[in-house]
Amino acid sequence: MKIAIASEGQTLESPVAERFGRCPFFLIVDGEGSLLEAISNEATKASHGAGGMAVQSIASRGVSALIAPRLGPNATMALKAANIRAFESSGQSCKEAFEQYKKGSLKEIPLN
Numbered sequence: 001m002k003i004a005i006a007s008e009g010q011t012l013e014s015p016v017a018e019r020f021g022r023c024p025f026f027l028i029v030d031g032e033g034s035l036l037e038a039i040s041n042e043a044t045k046a047s048h049g050a051g052g053m054a055v056q057s058i059a060s061r062g063v064s065a066l067i068a069p070r071l072g073p074n075a076t077m078a079l080k081a082a083n084i085r086a087f088e089s090s091g092q093s094c095k096e097a098f099e100q101y102k103k104g105s106l107k108e109i110p111l112n
Helices: 050-059 073-082 094-103
Strands: 002-007 025-030 035-040 065-068 085-088 107-109
Touching (some): 073 085
Antiparallel strands (some): 025 035, 085 107
């Protein structure tokens, strides 16, 4: 299992980004919370459609879940199509967000 976290930085101590589609980085972690890779979000350069582009980037890495603050309509549709579940988190570090995800205490973002 791989989980993507929208992040302001490249480490688990970084805060969860305040925006999904234009977050600076995605952290890809395994089911135990170990950082597998930090990837730069190329969608930040897009003039439009950043949410969908960001979903393509994480979907290509085989993630099954996303932790982000909120989602726009394009990202929601793309996540649904990619069969990636989304969970809401803001105001905490990526590590704290993952721990809350693991406990089942993050609110799932509906993708309909």
